[in-house]
Amino acid sequence: MKQEEVPQDKGNLSNKNMKELVYATDEKGNYTTALSTGWEPKTIALTNSIDEISERIAIAKEQVKNNEVSPICYFMEVSRMDIGVLASYVGMWQWRVKRHFKPKVFAGLSDTILKKYAESFNISIEELKNFKTK
Amino acid sequence: METNFTHHQSAHCENGVASNLLKHNGLNISEPMVFGIGSGLFFVYLPFLKVNYAPAISYRPMPGQIFNKLANRLGLKIKRQKFSSEANAIKALDENLKNNIPSGLQVGVYNLTYFPDEYRFHFNAHNLVVYGKTETDYLISDPVMENVTTLTHDELNKVRFAKGAFAPRGQMYYPIQIPQNVDLKGAIVKGIKNTCRDMLAPMPIIGVRGIRFVAKQIRKWPVKNGTKKANHYLAQMVRMQEEIGTGGGGFRFIYAAFLEEASVILENSELKILSQEMTAIGDLWRDFAVEASRIYKNRSTKEDAYNTIADELLAIADKEEVFFKKLKQAIR
Numbered sequence: 402m403k404q405e406e407v408p409q410d411k412g413n414l415s416n417k418n419m420k421e422l423v424y425a426t427d428e429k430g431n432y433t434t435a436l437s438t439g440w441e442p443k444t445i446a447l448t449n450s451i452d453e454i455s456e457r458i459a460i461a462k463e464q465v466k467n468n469e470v471s472p473i474c475y476f477m478e479v480s481r482m483d484i485g486v487l488a489s490y491v492g493m494w495q496w497r498v499k500r501h502f503k504p505k506v507f508a509g510l511s512d513t514i515l516k517k518y519a520e521s522f523n524i525s526i527e528e529l530k531n532f533k534t535k
Numbered sequence: 536m537e538t539n540f541t542h543h544q545s546a547h548c549e550n551g552v553a554s555n556l557l558k559h560n561g562l563n564i565s566e567p568m569v570f571g572i573g574s575g576l577f578f579v580y581l582p583f584l585k586v587n588y589a590p591a592i593s594y595r596p597m598p599g600q601i602f603n604k605l606a607n608r609l610g611l612k613i614k615r616q617k618f619s620s621e622a623n624a625i626k627a628l629d630e631n632l633k634n635n636i637p638s639g640l641q642v643g644v645y646n647l648t649y650f651p652d653e654y655r656f657h658f659n660a661h662n663l664v665v666y667g668k669t670e671t672d673y674l675i676s677d678p679v680m681e682n683v684t685t686l687t688h689d690e691l692n693k694v695r696f697a698k699g700a701f702a703p704r705g706q707m708y709y710p711i712q713i714p715q716n717v718d719l720k721g722a723i724v725k726g727i728k729n730t731c732r733d734m735l736a737p738m739p740i741i742g743v744r745g746i747r748f749v750a751k752q753i754r755k756w757p758v759k760n761g762t763k764k765a766n767h768y769l770a771q772m773v774r775m776q777e778e779i780g781t782g783g784g785g786f787r788f789i790y791a792a793f794l795e796e797a798s799v800i801l802e803n804s805e806l807k808i809l810s811q812e813m814t815a816i817g818d819l820w821r822d823f824a825v826e827a828s829r830i831y832k833n834r835s836t837k838e839d840a841y842n843t844i845a846d847e848l849l850a851i852a853d854k855e856e857v858f859f860k861k862l863k864q865a866i867r
Contacts, residue, residue: 402788402818413653420681422544424567424788426814432567432792434546436681442828443777447653449770449831450587481645482699483588486657489698 404435412439471507472532476522490521537667540637542676542683546789551678552639552662553602560710571793572608572726573601576786577733580745589771594782598660598701608722612712617704624705637666641706643697649684659701723797724866731863743856750848757841766831773824787817805865812858819851
């Protein structure tokens, strides 16, 4: 990549006024560094992932509303986690976390366990318990 | 408390931390040098491991390996500590800062508040340097950022004890011994040999053969998983490839910069030519990213589009195979 080809597209970085450093060649063909504000293919890839997550969150919300899953599942998606990551945060086996996805099991969970989840999601126990799908 | 640490921005976090820490300790070594000697260029495809609901593709070795290999090859000593208790981790870091030792940390990205929200994922192999502490904050030199930044005590604690794959467990590292004279030439040769060995490994999921394997799989994705999932897989692949701290094209350019520097130190003009070839391969990786992004942007349903980029990937693999064979010969 030549120095003048370093992409300066608008994207997620430029919104925060961040620039990343890249290596590129100068007019003599020697390597130097340059700053880039972003690159469209990257922005598209990232947007794609964010959309994917938004979709997952929406589905989870719908499922909580229909009493198919517990709010734990919803907050897991909001926190961009999967079951493996969540299980690791709360220090439980994955099958146990999966069990807590059932609304019936969730209703009977003790505050000690709920606290572990709430802390992992950065919310209060009340928010987790009284989650309302508007 | 503040140590007199100088921040330099870098393209990749682990190289950057290693380079910055060593510069602070009086060993002037550039980011490409760290990357080359530490054999940072790598490729592995792990179809059975899912990251963000897509098969894992890594363009880098395991976290920590670049710095470890660099240290081995240059005869440096690095101290690495992991902690089971958060209190001990804080104590050890504060002790270091008191003794004027800026310390490298492995951290999770999700709670790094200074990152744009879109970049915050549960990715645990990020690296940064802590170089000071105030009443409320830690002073942070994150090598992918232009300038130094801060995290509150609580925030730093959280990123040090992020959970999930590659959980950092408070990992802290810093050089404790740097020899007067380092054998740069020998280290460069060792680093290059290692990279050639990795990229030409006779294993189907590693190096050039790994790239071919992925190309083969890409053809199957839309048929086997449907367009939606295939598009998601592809987007994930490009993200792993071109985002901050990882790299397909970006890594090739750093490696080319390393070869250029190495050609001067080893007085080997062939390496300079190979550096230019590597640059050309890096450009191909970028073309691949552009083509791939077109597919998932237009939600293209043509199976043919997948075949086209698979061909492009195969062409890259062929070029890299020839390249690394030549590189192996060049340093004999």
